[in-house]
Amino acid sequence: AEGLRVYDPAFLNTAVVKSQVSYVDGERGILLYRGYRIEDLLKHSNYLEVAYLLIYGELPDKLQAAGWEKQIMTHTYLHVKVNDLMKSFNYDAHPMGMFISSIAALSTFHPEANPSLAGANIFLQDVKLCNKQFKRIIGKATTLAANAYRHRIGREFNSPQNGLGYTENFLCMLDCLGEADYRPHPVLVDALDKLFIIHAEHEMNCSTTAMRLIGSSLVDPYSAISGAAAALYGPLHGGANEAVVHMLEEIGSVENIPDFIAQVKNREKKLMGFGHRVYKNFDPRASLVRDVLYKVFEVCGQEPLMKVAVALEQAALNDDYFVSRRLYPNVDFYSGLIYKAMGFPTDFFPLLFAIPRISGWLAHWNEMLADPDLKIWRPRQVYTGEAARPFVPMSERP
Ligand code: SDX
Numbered sequence: 001a002e003g004l005r006v007y008d009p010a011f012l013n014t015a016v017v018k019s020q021v022s023y024v025d026g027e028r029g030i031l032l033y034r035g036y037r038i039e040d041l042l043k044h045s046n047y048l049e050v051a052y053l054l055i056y057g058e059l060p061d062k063l064q065a066a067g068w069e070k071q072i073m074t075h076t077y078l079h080v081k082v083n084d085l086m087k088s089f090n091y092d093a094h095p096m097g098m099f100i101s102s103i104a105a106l107s108t109f110h111p112e113a114n115p116s117l118a119g120a121n122i123f124l125q126d127v128k129l130c131n132k133q134f135k136r137i138i139g140k141a142t143t144l145a146a147n148a149y150r151h152r153i154g155r156e157f158n159s160p161q162n163g164l165g166y167t168e169n170f171l172c173m174l175d176c177l178g179e180a181d182y183r184p185h186p187v188l189v190d191a192l193d194k195l196f197i198i199h200a201e202h203e204m205n206c207s208t209t210a211m212r213l214i215g216s217s218l219v220d221p222y223s224a225i226s227g228a229a230a231a232l233y234g235p236l237h238g239g240a241n242e243a244v245v246h247m248l249e250e251i252g253s254v255e256n257i258p259d260f261i262a263q264v265k266n267r268e269k270k271l272m273g274f275g276h277r278v279y280k281n282f283d284p285r286a287s288l289v290r291d292v293l294y295k296v297f298e299v300c301g302q303e304p305l306m307k308v309a310v311a312l313e314q315a316a317l318n319d320d321y322f323v324s325r326r327l328y329p330n331v332d333f334y335s336g337l338i339y340k341a342m343g344f345p346t347d348f349f350p351l352l353f354a355i356p357r358i359s360g361w362l363a364h365w366n367e368m369l370a371d372p373d374l375k376i377w378r379p380r381q382v383y384t385g386e387a388a389r390p391f392v393p394m395s396e397r398p
Contacts, residue, residue, distance in 0.1 A: 017212065021054060021363045022201045026278035031285065033201055034058070042288060047196035048072065048138075048166050051359035054201050055134055055366055068135075069166065075139030076160035076169065078147070079109050083157055086147045095148035095351045096233045102144050103137070104226035110136070123218070123369055130369070133221050134362050141358050142166065145351045146173035152345060167193040170355075174344075187299045188342060191292045192352075195335060198285050198292075199353050201360030203278075207232040211361040212368050216377040221365055228361045229354050235272070238353040240332035241339070242346050244273035248305040248312070248337075257308070257315050265321050273333030274316060275325075285331040293338045300341040309337060 005025050023032040031038040034053050041050055045059075052060045052068050060068055085105055089098050112122065112129055123130045147157045150173075158173040171184035171192065202208070211228035215221070232238030247269075251260045263269045276283055297303065313329055316322040332353075339349045368374060 016209075017204055019203065019364065019367060020057065021360070021367060022203045024203050024278050026276070026280050029279060029282045029284045031202070038198065038284060038288065041197055042194055045197065046165075046167075047193045047200065047356060047359075050197050050200055051138060051356075051362075054359050054363035071135045072139040072166065073160075073162040073164075073169070075136045076143050076162060078140060078143050082106065082109065082144075083147065086144070086151055086157075089151060091151070091154060093148075093151070095145070095152055095348050096229065096239075096354065098148040098151065099144055099351055099354060100226045100229045100233065102147075103141070103229065104223055106137075106140065107220045107222035110220075110222070123221075124374075130366070134366070137221060137225060137362065138358060141355050142170040143173060145355055146170060148351060149174050149344075149348055152348070165189070167196065185299050187295055191296045191338065192342075194292050195289065195338065195352070196356035198288055198331065198356075199335075200356040201363065202357075206234070206237045207357065208361055208364050212364050213377045215365045215368055216374065218376075221362065224365060225358060225361055228357075232354050232357060233350055238332075238350045238357070240272050240330070241336040241349040241353060244309075244332055245305065245336040245340055245346050245349070247272045248308050251308055251312065254308055254311045257312050260312070261315055261319065261321075271312075271316060271322070271327065273336075274322065274329055275327040276330045279328065279330065280326040282328045283330040286329040286333055289331060289334045289338070293334050293341075296338050296341050300343070303337045303341040305340070306337055309334065 004023060005027075021034065023030070023035075025031075033041060033050060034057055036053065036059075041053075045053075048069050049060060049065055052065065082102055082105060086098055086102055089101075110133075123133075143160055150157050155175075158175055161169050161172055164172060168184060168189045171189060172182060175182045204212075207228040210231040211224050214227040215224040235243040247260075251257060260269065261271075264271050293306075297306070313333065316327065322328075335353075336346065336349050339352055340346065344352065
């Protein structure tokens with residue numbers, strides 16, 4: 001792996017969190033998960049193994065990997081009342097809204113996860129109980145997401161098939177094509193599993209910060225995850241993959257790109273899928289997503305919007321407005337096109353980001369709980385309001 005950056009003291013003072021989960025070098029476009037390069041993990045690993053690595057810090061051995069997968073797959077079922085809750089949402093409820101509500105509701109089905117019942121520091125003492133939450137949440141995440149999708153298209157929920165792999169089972173529960181005994185194409189299973197690895201973790205992004213902040217009050221992990229998922233839902237974060245496709249549909253054709261670029265320069269619009277707070281040269285994940293995209297297109301056929309996307313990317317990369325602001329394609333620029341080619345509705349895309357990011361959120365939650373100096377997060381503020389002043393009764397107000 002590349003040499004780690006030497007942090008200058010000024011940075012160390014501003015850094016809010018010290019963590020061993022992942023390393024992002026924005027200048028050199030490096031992303032490591034527990035020291036392993038994202039490119040190597042994509043080549044040699046799979047999502048469940050990467051989830052184990054992120055949470056426990058080491059790649060599992062054969063026995064650990066088999067046990068991890070088996071236990072996660074036995075936790076894919078939902079309580080019938082959770083299914084009923086999901087069926088009670090409006091037919092056109094956004095899948096992320098359904099997911100956020102339902103994952104929070106899971107804490108009410110597992111009293112040991114409810115701090116007010118079990119005692120807030122239960123997770124600090126009972127590692128076995130803690131591990132059980134990881135397997136439950138990772139296992140149930142795909143079923144919750146599949147239910148949200150099925151509800152969205154007005155179809156009955158499919159039960160998990162625990163004999164299948166994690167990602168294949170997810171695609172079967174979705175049954176996008178609505179065919180009887182649907183089996184997803186192996187290339188699509190592999191593609192989605194790779195996208196899960198790419199989206200699993202990214203140090204202190206908005207939603208992971210939310211996970212740590214909420215978790216620092218020692219609330220249960222289900223409630224903390226629902227808060228993190230709410231942060232990811234935003235169009236500036238995990239909602240960007242959905243926003244990119246809406247943007248490309250609105251542009252419509254290559255001929256309309258110059259007008260769109262002009263609107264961006266006038267600040268009327270943002271070029272969604274471009275820019276990043278940390279990556280200022282390139283987001284290594286963007287090219288990895290593009291490699292996956294070509295494989296999916298071979299099976300599903302080329303997505304018509306791809307032509308607009310490639311032309312828009314080239315126009316921006318050769319335009320000083322974007323280059324001078326160090327704006328390059330990020331992980332979200334092409335991922336939406338893959339999901340669209342695979343048949344997912346656009347409002348389902350953020351949920352395809354949230355599912356794998358759960359392992360990153362849990363890894364940070366686990367690391368935070370293990371910190372002997374764990375304290376509730378309470379950022380200080382700089383007050384810029386009024387100095388103390390006397391109250392003005394209504395009779396004296398204008
Ligand atoms: C993710 O943090 C993470 O790691 C997140 C993530 C993860 O894995 O968790 O990587 C996932 O969220 C990726 C980002 C997805 N979001 C988008 O694609 C939405 C579009 N991107 C922008 O909203 C923006 O680039 C951000 C939010 C991603 C980053 O914003 P910054 O770092 O705060 O950048 P900035 O607002 O300081 O912008 C600097 C300049 C500004 O121009 P000036 O005011 O200096 O003239 O660049 C401009 C901005 O207006 N700018 C853009 C732009 N992004 C920044 N102009 C047009 N289009 C854009 N997308």
